[in-house]
Amino acid sequence: MRVFIVLGHRARLDPGFSLNDLPGSAGRIDVLCRCVNSAFCLSHDLRRDTELYLVLQDQVTLRFVGSRLRHLNPDERSTAALIQRALAAREQLAAEPALAAAGQGEVESTPGIYISHRGLREVLSEAQSRVEELILLHEAGLPLRQAELAADSGFVLSDHLEFLPGELELMVALPKLSLGPLSLHADHCIVIVHNELDLRFGSGACYNGRRWDM
Ligand SMILES: C[S@@+](CC[C@H](N)C(=O)[O-])C[C@H]1O[C@@H](n2cnc3c(N)ncnc32)[C@H](O)[C@@H]1O
Secondary structure, eight states: OEEEEEEESSOOSSSOSOTTOTTTTTOSHHHHHHHHHHHHEETTEEOTTEEEEEEETTTEEEEEETTTOOSOOSSHHHHHHHHHHHHHHHHHHHHOHHHHHHTTTEEEEETTEEEESOOHHHHHHHHHHHSSEEEEEEEEEEEGGGSOOOSSEEEEEESSSOOOHHHHHHTTTSOEEESSSSOOOHHHHHHHHHHHHHHHHOOSSOGGGOOOOO
């Protein structure tokens, strides 16, 4: 399984934002929507072997599970509407503690999207139990292309802002890898990582059923 964790530093925690203003009053939820797109969307298909955590303001986490995802389309607006529904379910989670207990702290707002009151520390610990290695993607890291990677790897990225000192402290033990000499958008990094893993380990199905030979 491939795991991505994206830290949304300014994203709204309530569903009361306008879908017409994702970069502004929603707190750069447009960046997170593009990360969802890059994590899952193929041409006419979804990556089912992937999970994505969006950690919002270190307080609320949305977990997208590729094997269960429904209603995900490539456009930002409809993805933001799914995020909005998850944030509305969070309010229900807060009001009804029994729901949280039943879902082990998470509630599924639409198929394949779960929301919980968890921050980075808890998410790192859960993700670490799901993959062989968790990697911090950082411009100042060692070259990823020269690193050994496991097929089941996890990657932590920041949104449009730098990682905070406290976040880096929590992740100090993780290997820090770079994708290249330039600072890229987080969603573009996800596509590059997927492609690197597809080339190294295969992606399951190949275009038109043909074998991919390097
Ligand atoms: C838009 S960048 C973050 C902001 C940027 N560091 C800045 O100067 O303000 C988004 C995230 O993508 C990842 N990223 C961007 N470029 C990268 C690179 N060359 N190698 C590895 N990760 C990268 C990092 O996780 C980074 O925090």
